Amino acid sequence: MATGPDDLAHLVHDWSEESRAALREHFIPEAAWASPLDSDPGYWIDRTADPDRWRSAVYSDTTILTQVDDGGTALTEETATAGSTPSSSSTAPSLVAAFLRMLDPYPGDRVLEVGTGTGWTAALLSARLGVDGVVSVEVDDQVAKHAAVNLERAGFAPHLVVGDGADGWPERAPYDRVHVTCGVATVPYAWVAQTRPGGVLAVPWAPNHVSGHRLALTSTGNAAVGRIRGDTSFMMLRSQRLAYPPPADGRRESAARVDPRRIGRAGRGMEVALAGFLPGVLLNAGLDGADQVGVRDPGTRSYAIATGSDGGWEVVQIGPRSLWEELETAYLAWVEWGCPDRGRFGVTVDAAGQHVWLDRPDNRLAPLEVRADG
Structure with a gap:
């Protein structure tokens, strides 16, 4: 059973120092739905009712659902399993680390993050690069508010923006790295335009939606080019969610x-x-x-x-x-x-x-x- 940061270190490998500086427990709500990456059944965690189970989920390879229906429905054990649409989460640590390794930011880099979520990956990036090097954009103002509280509790203050991540954030461009935490069927050109030549974009590319591919793109100036690196699965960028008309x-x-x-x-x-x-x-x-x-x-x-x-x-x-x-x-x-x-x-x-x-x-x-x- 996972009990603390040391259990997380082996999941994130070369990001273990940052994971100890930005403890995941600061970014997980008191009650949420846990989905282990090893395909074991999901389960409800409640820090007050069962603190050991809550901590075990936090420090294991588990995605933790933190919002459904864009916040229009309260997250409960029932709504997490009864047809509500997942809309925000803390991604499983091994998957977070896989994208951060693709990103491979250097000291002094400026990173644009699309999708702040709980704020944990913004904190990991801040721990490596400093808060001045991280701009994180979140479309949901309530999610953004919670992330700001989480980041302050953990001792980090990156530049947080509420807006459509598909537009990037040109005010602080160019970026050396673009870190995307949601699935996209079509990579917005705005991200490419805001990336310095030679910069890298780490993208969950999901042309068939949700179940997709890890894609690493490198900017050549007016374009970005790269190969597929493996599997992934993320909630879709909200402006690219599918509508299913009759x-x-x-x-x-x-x-x-x-x-x-x-x-x-x-x-x-x-x-x-x-x-x-x-x-x-x-x-x-x-x-x-x-x-x-x-x-x-x-x-x-x-x-x-x-x-x-x-x-x-x-x-x-x-x-x-x-x-x-x-x-x-x-x-x-x-x-x-x-x-x-x-x-x-x-x-x-x-x-x-x-x-x-x-x-x-x-x-x-x-x-x-x-x-x-x-």
Whole structure:
């Protein structure tokens, strides 16, 4: 059972000195919902009722949920498990450390942090760089107020800003490092524009939303380029949260040409390729056990679902896009490229947008033409 800062030190490795200077216990509320990273079931922690269990959660590899429904619903044991939407948390220490290692800030660096949350990572950065080197932007004013209290209790006073992190904070640019603590489907160019050439952006890139990829980008001046480093999962940047509008008109049925199971189980490489071939389109495998594969484009209210049956796979499509045919085309294009795995892909962000590439930055995946039905 974890009991204190020494238990955390091995989780954060080369950030252990900073974790002892910025004790995590100063950033965790008296009562919250704990979700261990090792996939054990989540549980409620209450410092008053069970201080040992609370402390064990704080100093273990556990994400701790601190807000639901953007603060519109009180966080309780019931709301944490009854369909409320998570909206703020203290991320598990090993994942925090993975992004800080990608960030690799040097003494004297100025860091822009997008998403203050509880304030713990702002404190870790301040412990290494000094408070003058850290600017942290938080969109939720109540979360920001709690973070300010937490930071003061821990003895840190970085520059805190309430605003949309997608805009960065140009008043203190340029930055040597940009540390992002929320998922983004599209990396805002504002972050690139505010980063010094040679500076690094550590981003939870989630083109399929929530479950995403660790992405390290390096600024080249007018662009930023980098490769995918592994898995991650973060709450989405609020301005990039998905809306799920009702389906459009135009239901039609067909048969799948490609076995949808091959698409649904193709792996993370296919997921990244999809972000390049069909930007903004989301893939959902195993919607109902292993017998459904779905794809949607919220922007055009188009949907397609393939359902298995004894006679094969039936496809139902709704909306102006022929999404299933587009998905099959994207899958076969990925096959033609040799079914590359995720590690071969990278991303470039410039003033024209976000571009997915294979093996080298000049080998970009061209978005497939969007076709209307009929």
